[in-house]
Amino acid sequence: MAIATIKWVNGGARIIDQTKLPNQLQYIDCRDVKTMWQAIKRLSVRGAPAIGVAAAFGVLLGTQQFKGHDRAKFLKLFHKTCDYLATSRPTAVNLFNMLNAMRMVVTENPQADVTLLKKLLFQRAMAIFKEDQAVCRQMGDHGAKLIKNGMQCMTVCNAGALATVDYGTALGVFYSAKKAKKTFSVYSLETRPLLQGARLTCWELCRQKIDTTLICDNMAASLMGKDKVDIIFAGADRIASNGDTANKIGTYMLAVLAKHHQVPFYIVAPRSTFDLKIKSGRQIPIEERQREEVTQFTGITTAPKAVKVYNPAFDVTPANLISGIVTEYGIIRPPYIKNIKTVIPTKVGIH
């Protein structure tokens, strides 16, 4: 059964509540922008490309109910809605890129009245949705060429159907490889503190009958030391113009371990994840989340109250540790400063 992480149904956004997986497949129907903001904030919907689509849908939720024909009032509400959604999470650039793509509807159509603007915004959001479906399959097909029969692959967090509309970035590579009838297996890092690897990636891969083994994050090195990892695929939340890549905490760990063990390490991400305005990863804001994610589990305390906690949600992997970046245009190789510029269109927005 296909997974529909996010879709527009009956004038609202329906998302899978990923905090309930793998035990329950529940949906949240977002009928207003606040519900969507909270869904992003509390990770009911997560994954950079999915957040991008969620933001576009959030703009619709915040503006489609507008009554009347006062363009100035409508635009005020529109920008307020965009600004509000921009505060939900700081690291994944897809959120900001897709909000910009929505804002461009307004700048591109200075004469459009409220009715037309609503219609154009709706069309833009649907185009963003469909583009995600298309580019994920393109990335998957490009990346699948890297997988040879018998390979033992590794991935971290969830860069799958649940991180996109319905196919995935890093996991899309596995889906395309499976479609191409390749045989391979996958190690999924559980990804503390919120276990997106255990809860989401294992759930997805098992549904697709892909040979999957769950490990704790601290076991990846041991497997590499035993030559049990042939290739690593990770998603991305933001890629700087020099190729430095922010992704889920632990990705940098994997990249350093991969270098030590000479294991190829690939990032899989669409152009909406590139932030060509920044020169390097040092300019990427890293979200720090609350201590309870680390010190509690379903209300049970697992650490003393007195202890301090450091809980960054992401880390930055420097470009020199990345073997290649799989995009919808193909695989970008080093030198990234030159090759990203050549491949990725600078214009923000959709195709």
Next chain:
Amino acid sequence: MAIATIKWVNGGARIIDQTKLPNQLQYIDCRDVKTMWQAIKRLSVRGAPAIGVAAAFGVLLGTQQFKGHDRAKFLKLFHKTCDYLATSRPTAVNLFNMLNAMRMVVTENPQADVTLLKKLLFQRAMAIFKEDQAVCRQMGDHGAKLIKNGMQCMTVCNAGALATVDYGTALGVFYSAKKAKKTFSVYSLETRPLLQGARLTCWELCRQKIDTTLICDNMAASLMGKDKVDIIFAGADRIASNGDTANKIGTYMLAVLAKHHQVPFYIVAPRSTFDLKIKSGRQIPIEERQREEVTQFTGITTAPKAVKVYNPAFDVTPANLISGIVTEYGIIRPPYIKNIKTVIPTKVGIH
């Protein structure tokens, strides 16, 4: 308040039930060898040196109630008890070394009758207990010389008072540094799947008012990448004669990351952790534990049933990644094959 992880009280072994920490400080009174075997197996008592003492006490529990004066029957029970305790956990060599130290009482006293043997075994177990207290303080003092004011230290799992009788190996270094009035802070890796770092190390260090920050295992690399880690101390479960060291899963990860970031990486362990009979870490058996440790938390399932799980409790860090091994005799430096032989007495047993 001092921590008494294990002690002999009223003819039995009293241990802290570490599965209940940090929320409850509860004790288990072991009155028979089966209770002790289970306590070791289910990690109520854990940590290589503590397991060694627990095994010695376990021998007493299995033999002190013996009635009569039949030496042959007593020795049969004695060896059966030792063999039984040896099946509790496979990796930490202290268990086997301390059982051998107990067996030597018998071989060293071929003429002793049952009454005398019981007395000598009791004395040997108490000597093992006291030696642990002494050597931990010696290791701590040697290791503390490596800590300079302002240093940000890192440790994994629990190599503390709770892993020994009452002081610790890696954490003993911090206690000695604190006693020497040095200022420093500690990052404690939570150590999945059983969170000994979060539950035990943070509890111990906070009780001793040491500046401690809890992180998930996958955050260590990120901190090293930001130059926030100056030195790493880890315990050991078994050290081969070439210096290869088995310790809690994730230690090898830390050692590789430390090398990449040029952070000094030290092992802290007494001679009872050395296994001079084996040439390298390849000969160390690695315990694999049940899948539920990874897929469940307090009964709540966090991964789909269909997924496979790999759950090794330990990994092996090759000697070439270890800056030094802190022992009760001082710090052993490379080349380990030569220097371990020089420093560590080959005779198994206690001083």
